[in-house]
Amino acid sequence: MILKVNVKCLSRNIQINSKGIQMQPILEIKGLSKLYKNGRGIKDINLFLNKGDIYGFLGSNGAGKSTAMKIMTGLMKADSGDVIIFGHSVMSEYEKAMRNVGCIIETAESYSSLTAYENLRQISRYYSDIDIKRIEEVLDITGILKYKNEIVRNFSLGMKQRLGIASAILSKPKLIILDEPLNGLDVEGMVSMRNLFKRLSEEETTTFFISSHLIHDVELTCNRVGIIHEGKLISEDYTVDILENHSTLENYFISEVDSNGRA
Amino acid sequence: MAELKASFINEIEKVYKKKKALLIIILSIFAIVIGQLVVFGFRFSMGSRGTDRTEFPLLILSMFANTILPLFTILVSIDIFAGEFSQNTMKVVLIRPASRIKLFTSKIAAIVFFIMVNLLVVMVLSIIGGILFNPGAVTFTKVFRVILSYLVTVFPMTAAALMIVFLANLLKSGTTTFFICIIILVVSKFLELAFGSFKILFITSMFSWYSHWMADKLQASVLSQEFLIMIALSLMFFTAGFYLFDKKDI
Numbered sequence: 001m002i003l004k005v006n007v008k009c010l011s012r013n014i015q016i017n018s019k020g021i022q023m024q025p026i027l028e029i030k031g032l033s034k035l036y037k038n039g040r041g042i043k044d045i046n047l048f049l050n051k052g053d054i055y056g057f058l059g060s061n062g063a064g065k066s067t068a069m070k071i072m073t074g075l076m077k078a079d080s081g082d083v084i085i086f087g088h089s090v091m092s093e094y095e096k097a098m099r100n101v102g103c104i105i106e107t108a109e110s111y112s113s114l115t116a117y118e119n120l121r122q123i124s125r126y127y128s129d130i131d132i133k134r135i136e137e138v139l140d141i142t143g144i145l146k147y148k149n150e151i152v153r154n155f156s157l158g159m160k161q162r163l164g165i166a167s168a169i170l171s172k173p174k175l176i177i178l179d180e181p182l183n184g185l186d187v188e189g190m191v192s193m194r195n196l197f198k199r200l201s202e203e204e205t206t207t208f209f210i211s212s213h214l215i216h217d218v219e220l221t222c223n224r225v226g227i228i229h230e231g232k233l234i235s236e237d238y239t240v241d242i243l244e245n246h247s248t249l250e251n252y253f254i255s256e257v258d259s260n261g262r263a
Numbered sequence: 264m265a266e267l268k269a270s271f272i273n274e275i276e277k278v279y280k281k282k283k284a285l286l287i288i289i290l291s292i293f294a295i296v297i298g299q300l301v302v303f304g305f306r307f308s309m310g311s312r313g314t315d316r317t318e319f320p321l322l323i324l325s326m327f328a329n330t331i332l333p334l335f336t337i338l339v340s341i342d343i344f345a346g347e348f349s350q351n352t353m354k355v356v357l358i359r360p361a362s363r364i365k366l367f368t369s370k371i372a373a374i375v376f377f378i379m380v381n382l383l384v385v386m387v388l389s390i391i392g393g394i395l396f397n398p399g400a401v402t403f404t405k406v407f408r409v410i411l412s413y414l415v416t417v418f419p420m421t422a423a424a425l426m427i428v429f430l431a432n433l434l435k436s437g438t439t440t441f442f443i444c445i446i447i448l449v450v451s452k453f454l455e456l457a458f459g460s461f462k463i464l465f466i467t468s469m470f471s472w473y474s475h476w477m478a479d480k481l482q483a484s485v486l487s488q489e490f491l492i493m494i495a496l497s498l499m500f501f502t503a504g505f506y507l508f509d510k511k512d513i
Binding site: 094096099101127 | 266268269273276277280351352354360361362510
């Protein structure tokens with residue numbers, strides 16, 4: 001059981017279990033920086049995720065969300081800093097760090113000339129414990145089982161997004177990193193995916209790192225929220241605590257961005 | 264090794280499903296038919312003997328190794344690298360628990376696999392065509408020479424594939440890579456013909472490396488010299504190609 005003391009330890013990167021033993025964070029970002037030629041990028045990002053967290057990563061367009069997530073998953077190299085996942089550096093121990101990670105970065109991509117089933121079969125080959133049953137299970141969870149033998153080229157944006165989420169959860173990862181996971185989904189799909197994330201977090205203690213423009217969804221899904229503005233992590237808190245002082249997460253976001261802009 | 268194997272099988276499946284490989288096989292069969300018709304034409308109009316049963320596969324190889332096979336290698340290499348970058352599907356594999364060196368190596372292995380399959384198909388069909396439609400005796404030695412000539416052609420094609428892979432990683436567009444590769448091969452062929460004494464320097468001259476293996480007396484110095492150049496080119500382009508692949512931000 002995780003003690004409530006965590007709430008007070010956000011900036012100190014400490015998690016203590018019921019026996020008083022300090023626990024290793026699932027994901028730890030240390031002084032991450034990446035600057036593009038146009039001066040944009042991310043600057044000295046530091047954060048950590050504990051087991052079972054659903055962390056909402058909020059920011060305006062161009063704030064640096066995707067850059068941070070690309071570096072976290074090894075798609076991009078950082079100028080400085082490090083990302084530690086399950087105690088392994090993404091920069092130097094990529095395979096070990098990514099062994100228990102599922103993700104969608106920017107857009108849910110898949111091979112258009114393959115069927116939904118074949119796309120997941122491709123991914124399953126990188127893991128030793130995924131069988132046909134598991135592939136069908138995730139297709140069912142994401143609501144596209146009946147389209148499993150259809151070529152992805154004919155899929156709608158929402159169906160591709162569902163396939164992307166199926167790919168991300170296929171290997172039963174302990175950490176799932178999702179960039180705009182609800183893009184293109186209808187209301188029913190959004191609710192269904194939101195419930196899926198919550199269920200995985202509660203039942204399997206899966207940790208989530210989610211970026212989204214849909215603040216209301218973040219408010220309903222995430223237990224922790226970080227705000228990135230002009231490449232800097234300007235604020236970070238638990239959703240419960242935020243909502244004690246602000247009527248909505250949207251108000252909190254606007255006030256934090258405004259106060260940072262004035263500063 | 265498990266990641267390397269997984270990635271290799273995936274690459275094979277992707278190219279196979281795109282039907283490009285099938286198209287090239289059809290083109291290859293078409294080339295064999297054209298080759299046979301040309302041989303028939305010579306035989307009847309000029310009264311010449313044409314080719315014998317085991318010379319026909321070598322005649323096809325000389326044409327095939329300088330036209331369809333390099334074209335096929337370019338198409339597959341671009342598809343596996345530049346095509347995936349431009350369609351944004353490269354990140355599907357890059358976010359898996361496999362290092363970039365393993366992914367790069369498996370992609371190269373898949374290209375070499377398709378070169379070998381294409382050569383095998385053309386060899387078998389041309390041997391059958393040669394036996395069915397041409398005169399002459401078939402001996403084990405002659406068939407062995409045919410198999411050897413097709414087998415050794417894998418080496419220069421692999422060197423060419425690594426050059427194409429390097430270009431595909433250097434240039435962002437698959438179309439640009441395609442045209443640059445075609446220009447390089449055409450210019451190389453022209454220079455090879457114009458400066459015959461320096462032809463060893465041009466990559467297209469290596470496509471005929473098999474012909475040295477067909478000589479009555481093998482010239483070890485020529486064979487090893489060209490082989491070493493191919494190895495050097497392969498290592499150079501593999502290293503440079505991987506450097507670009509590894510540094511690429513998605």
